[in-house]
Amino acid sequence: MCLAIPALVKSIDGYHAEVDIEGVTRSISIQLTPEVRVGDYVLLHTGYAINVIDEYEAQETLKLLRELSEAR
């Protein structure tokens, strides 16, 4: 129910945005994420972006995962 999937923002018009989800284009509301910019990925839940995905944090988490998996 609280499912949210990454979607790439292609264009923005007011509170609406066109996003790409694995090649499928959809119109969504970005009313809950006013800071979003074209080129960002958002977490899409029932037609609304509920957060902008933080790419820096994603890279940091992957770095942490690699460090932990190597640590003895």
Place this chain on the structure above:
Amino acid sequence: MKFVDEFRDPELARKLLDRIHRRSTRPTRLMEFCGGHTVAIFKHGIRQLLPPNIEMLSGPGCPVCVTASADLDRAIALSRLPEVIITSFGDMIRVPGSYSSLQKAKAEGGDIRVVYSAQDALHIARDNPDKSVIFIGIGFETTAPTIAATILQAEQEGINNYYVLSLHKVCPPIMKTILDLGEVRLNGIICPGHVSAIIGSYPYQFIPDNYNIACVVSGFEPLDILLCVDMLVNQIESEQYDVEIAYRRGVKPEGNQPALKLMDSVFEIGDADWRGIGVVPSSGLSLREKYRRFDAATNFDITPEPSREAKGCICGSILRGVSTPQDCQLFRTSCTPDHPVGPCMVSSEGSCATYYHYGDADGG
């Protein structure tokens, strides 16, 4: 980066699992609160891959499953009123109430429509000005801001035939209730990822502070969940309890402030009826006075019969983490996804449906 495959790397997962096996020494009982986590854990076979000293329990984090029969009965009664269109997320349609379901009410002639988004419900209201369009508002903090947004939009556009039956629930109070009931002893909680995308991680701080239970917010990919378990094991082994985030790309400690503000402008905290638990004070969301004209609970006159639970169904104790689906005599016999008796078998995220589709920890 597409934020999916990167977090499914099998080699990294294997190494992380080795690390968890090496470091986890104590009997450890973890609860995943969110139904989405239950599905992800089963789908990726994570339960079977963890060391035997780590036990995983599912919690009450499926909004469809925790909707009380009495509330479903109200939704069904609303669908029988003249000139009404009921709109709802798909899973709710099949959940049995005390005497019927929305699906049966639809077969009997009710105008009941499945929508993907509350936006769709608002469109239906716009297109049908001579009908009352009622949205059955279920969901936690993830969903509630989206419903709030449609109410504000209806107000701005002067749409006067849009109503919401707010059955929304909030998570931290029910976590407290589960802990206070004391029926299950937990060492750690996998906190919900997308609820936390809205509320942040601070609202869980009372759990480590008052109950000495580890808390980590997790994402939904296998590496997210394994990282979360590793962080929980760290806290439990060192007896240093705190709230941490393993899903930093999606969750900030302070949450999504614009969404919280919007939700707060439309809803106020109220009591909510949880299936299997009962009425929990301050665990739900009601429409504020200013938006009462959009409130289906106060604008329609319905008197549903007293509610009752299906005989033999133990969804209530499954939702509290006290029982598992295999404890239920109806599981896989008279209760199946095609013929669900209780809500945990209806919802794709319900524990019973998940056990049914992906098998139990023994591969059953």
